[in-house]
Amino acid sequence: MLNMKKSVTAIAVAVSLGVSAPVFAGNNDGALKGVVTSTDMQSIAGAQVTIKSTDTGLTRTVAVDQDGSYRFPSLPVGTYTVTFTKDGFQSEEVEIAVRIGETNVDVPLTPVGIERIEVTGRSVALIDTTSSESSLMRILMFSIADSG
Numbered sequence: 001m002l003n004m005k006k007s008v009t010a011i012a013v014a015v016s017l018g019v020s021a022p023v024f025a026g027n028n029d030g031a032l033k034g035v036v037t038s039t040d041m042q043s044i045a046g047a048q049v050t051i052k053s054t055d056t057g058l059t060r061t062v063a064v065d066q067d068g069s070y071r072f073p074s075l076p077v078g079t080y081t082v083t084f085t086k087d088g089f090q091s092e093e094v095e096i097a098v099r100i101g102e103t104n105v106d107v108p109l110t111p112v113g114i115e116r117i118e119v120t121g122r123s124v125a126l127i128d129t130t131s132s133e134s135s136l137m138r139i140l141m142f143s144i145a146d147s148g
Contacts, residue, residue: 028076028077028100029073029074029075029076029077029100030075030076030077030098030099030100030101030102030103031071031072031073031074031075031098031101031102031103032051032071032072032075032080032082032096032098032102032103032104032105033069033070033071033072033102033103033104033105034069034070034104034105034106034107035067035068035069035070035106035107036049036064036068036069036070036084036086036106036107036108036109037068037106037107037108037109038089038108038109038110038111039108039109039110039111041108043064043066043067043068043069044064044068044086044089044109045064045065045066045067045068046063046064046086047063047064047068047070047084047085047086047089047109048061048062048063048064048084048085048086049061049062049063049064049070049072049082049083049084050082050083050085051072051075051080051081051082051083052080052081052083053076053078053079053080054078054079054080054081054095055078055079056076056078058076060072064086075098076098077098077099077100078097078098079095079096079097079098080095080096080097080098081093081094081095082094082095082096082105084107084109086109088111088112089109089110089111089112090109090110090111090112091109092107092109094107
């Protein structure tokens, strides 16, 4: 009798897992969420956030909540252009990749009339300060030695 109960339990568990597995396996959606603030970190309620899929052209728009948050659930995975707008603020546009799960994009909006300076750069190669000999000197020394 104990074997019968174990068999029935095992079958029930297997059937449950077999029925629910396709539900989890079929989820290939992502979500986009974030917070819209001013440059002084105050939330901007009522801003509009619009997403447009660069692959399919799908477009959706939501209004930002009182706390500055927004959310786009159930988005197909892909690349999107996201535009943030609010009267009195400069619009911002970013390109993002939505993956399975949640993607977070927080954006500060700059008030109109305030100059914005954007600095971009890259790292500089380090200079060997442990050696008193430079590469140019080494090349010149080898050239002189080869010619003499």
